[in-house]
Amino acid sequence: xxxxxxxLVVLTNFILVPALTYGSQLALGALGVTLVYGVLRFxxxxxxxxxxxxxxxxxxxxxxxxxxxxxxAPLPTALLALPLGIAGAVILSLIFDKTVYKYHRQRxxxxxxxxxxxxxxxxxxxGLVRFIIGPGDQIFFDGTRxxxxxxxxxxxxxxxxxxxxxxTQAVTIITAILVVAAMFWFLNKxxxxxxxxxxxxxxxxxxxxxxxxDRVVMITWILVGALATIAGTLYGLDKSFKPFSFMQxxxxxxxxxxxxxxxxxxxxxxxxxxxxxxxxxxxFAYKKVVTYLGPDSFQPDSLVQLLGTDYKIAVSFIILVIxxxxxxxxxxxxxxx
Amino acid sequence: xxxxxxxxDILKExxxxxDRGEIAVIVGPNGAGKSTAMKATFGMLPLRExxxxxxxxxxxxxxPEERVVKGMGFVPQTHNVFTSMTVEENLEMGAFIREDDxxxxxxxxxxxxxxxxxKRRQPAGELSxxxxxQVAVGRAMMTQPKVLLLDEPTAGVxxxxxxxxxxxxIEIARTGVAILMVEQNAKQALEIADKGYVLVQGSNRFTxxxxxxxxxxDVRRSFLGG
Numbered sequence: 001x002x003x004x005x006x007x008l009v010v011l012t013n014f015i016l017v018p019a020l021t022y023g024s025q026l027a028l029g030a031l032g033v034t035l036v037y038g039v040l041r042f043x044x045x046x047x048x049x050x051x052x053x054x055x056x057x058x059x060x061x062x063x064x065x066x067x068x069x070x071x072x073a074p075l076p077t078a079l080l081a082l083p084l085g086i087a088g089a090v091i092l093s094l095i096f097d098k099t100v101y102k103y104h105r106q107r108x109x110x111x112x113x114x115x116x117x118x119x120x121x122x123x124x125x126x127g128l129v130r131f132i133i134g135p136g137d138q139i140f141f142d143g144t145r146x147x148x149x150x151x152x153x154x155x156x157x158x159x160x161x162x163x164x165x166x167x168t169q170a171v172t173i174i175t176a177i178l179v180v181a182a183m184f185w186f187l188n189k190x191x192x193x194x195x196x197x198x199x200x201x202x203x204x205x206x207x208x209x210x211x212x213x214d215r216v217v218m219i220t221w222i223l224v225g226a227l228a229t230i231a232g233t234l235y236g237l238d239k240s241f242k243p244f245s246f247m248q249x250x251x252x253x254x255x256x257x258x259x260x261x262x263x264x265x266x267x268x269x270x271x272x273x274x275x276x277x278x279x280x281x282x283x284f285a286y287k288k289v290v291t292y293l294g295p296d297s298f299q300p301d302s303l304v305q306l307l308g309t310d311y312k313i314a315v316s317f318i319i320l321v322i323x324x325x326x327x328x329x330x331x332x333x334x335x336x337x
Numbered sequence: 338x339x340x341x342x343x344x345x346d347i348l349k350e351x352x353x354x355x356d357r358g359e360i361a362v363i364v365g366p367n368g369a370g371k372s373t374a375m376k377a378t379f380g381m382l383p384l385r386e387x388x389x390x391x392x393x394x395x396x397x398x399x400x401p402e403e404r405v406v407k408g409m410g411f412v413p414q415t416h417n418v419f420t421s422m423t424v425e426e427n428l429e430m431g432a433f434i435r436e437d438d439x440x441x442x443x444x445x446x447x448x449x450x451x452x453x454x455x456k457r458r459q460p461a462g463e464l465s466x467x468x469x470x471q472v473a474v475g476r477a478m479m480t481q482p483k484v485l486l487l488d489e490p491t492a493g494v495x496x497x498x499x500x501x502x503x504x505x506x507i508e509i510a511r512t513g514v515a516i517l518m519v520e521q522n523a524k525q526a527l528e529i530a531d532k533g534y535v536l537v538q539g540s541n542r543f544t545x546x547x548x549x550x551x552x553x554x555d556v557r558r559s560f561l562g563g
Contacts, residue, residue, distance in 0.1 A: 194429060211433050
């Protein structure tokens with residue numbers, strides 16, 4: 001029996017908690033991608049770099065607050081600096097919309113043009129971020145590191161295996177729940193949110209109903225900027241902030257949005273967790289679990305690992321391809337908010 | 338009205354009109370410009386010549402959205418509901434330009450179409466064709482329009498549902514709303530029409546009361562199948 005519980009603890013510690021954390025980060029990122037797709041009808045490749053930009057501003061805010069001696073320990077100071085980062089990302093998004101996207105919108109450019117334009121902006125923002133903060137690693141996490149550590153857990157339960165919960169993991173999961181709840185409340189209960197869904201559903205009919213398209217577009221960018229910053233900051237707190245990592249994050253984020261059904265917010269969230277759980281579960285070494293669950297004195301020689309962690313990114317690629325072949329509309333048939 | 342999408346005019350000196358509480362029906366063969374004529378009155382077609390008058394005011398240069406504010410309601414032939422939104426949300430979106438309380442209007446639409454009240458929480462995309470048309474008409478009613486433009490409201494619905502829809506349209510007209518509609522089911526539509534326009538190649542061929550058109554041997558022979 002203790003063996004079984006030990007195995008469970010290992011799985012929780014190395015798969016469940018990390019996947020929930022990573023999944024929450026992906027879900028928030030995918031939610032931003034899906035909003036742009038639903039309302040503005042293009043795949044926004046610049047989203048990953050927008051996450052980096054918002055996070056960078058948040059880091060500056062964090063440093064400023066730290067210099068002033070402000071702290072909300074045990075929580076990381078970055079949470080306090082989030083509004084600044086959000087403001088930065090929103091302003092940059094709105095500037096890009098006015099100077100770049102608006103022109104193509106007025107010419108009713110095809111989604112492919114928008115996609116290519118967004119790739120251009122992706123490189124631009126990426127360059128801007130590396131120019132300002134540098135390509136190196138930035139660790140901006142402060143506050144308490146663990147809510148409970150593996151050692152505490154072992155001592156209080158008497159088990160052989162430890163279960164740790166990092167502050168960043170708890171903060172990520174709780175923030176994600178709050179943000180997603182607020183997002184759904186906004187989309188489903190407020191007049192403005194409903195008008196966004198209406199616009200996403202049937203643009204012509206929305207215009208006939210007197211819904212102002214410029215306003216819908218503006219609100220979309222505000223939401224997307226906020227979501228990008230929150231997702232990026234949570235990711236940066238949990239891992240570390242490295243500008244290049246956000247470009248790599250783009251693939252699992254798009255995979256999440258497409259797997260869930262692009263344009264569907266619920267799908268984006270489900271997709272985020274599907275991708276995160278698969279990536280972690282497929283690359284986890286199950287040796288310990290097998291040892292606990294197998295017959296006595298049975299010990300596998302290998303690590304019992306399906307794929308090396310180097311292939312993590314490949315997992316989202318494979319899921320993406322499978323979904324596109326088997327069910328191209330995603331788990332929740334997407335298209336509209 | 339004279340105008341078209343490209344160089345060639347689709348409408349040629351076409352005249353249509355409707356008064357308060359009246360039902361006017363545009364009929365004619367395929368490609369006669371029926372829907373185009375209606376779109377022209379709603380500002381979705383650039384006019385080369387002619388005017389659109391509303392309540393004694395020239396609205397020729399207003400955009401469709403602005404005409405909605407003035408008191409025109411338009412129900413397109415297809416894609417006329419928000420499929421992913423519930424029936425009630427569809428009605429709310431119909432009233433988007435209104436700042437006042439819309440609860441009464443929603444209640445009125447439910448009185449007119451009781452089935453919608455039952456299905457108020459269901460996404461409009463899950464409803465049957467006839468129910469969807471009711472949502473579409475209800476959505477347009479939410480702005481409390483003075484003129485309601487219906488583009489083939491009975492397209493693709495069964496004859497029973499069609500009769501039912503026509504009954505509702507008569508009821509709406511009785512409340513003082515002017516109704517202009519394009520109909521494929523010419524015979525039934527002319528039966529309820531106060532005014533009928535028979536368009537051929539973008540011009541008025543016959544204009545009369547619905548009854549008179551039905552009785553007119555020329556109209557019967559060419560458009561109503563004897």
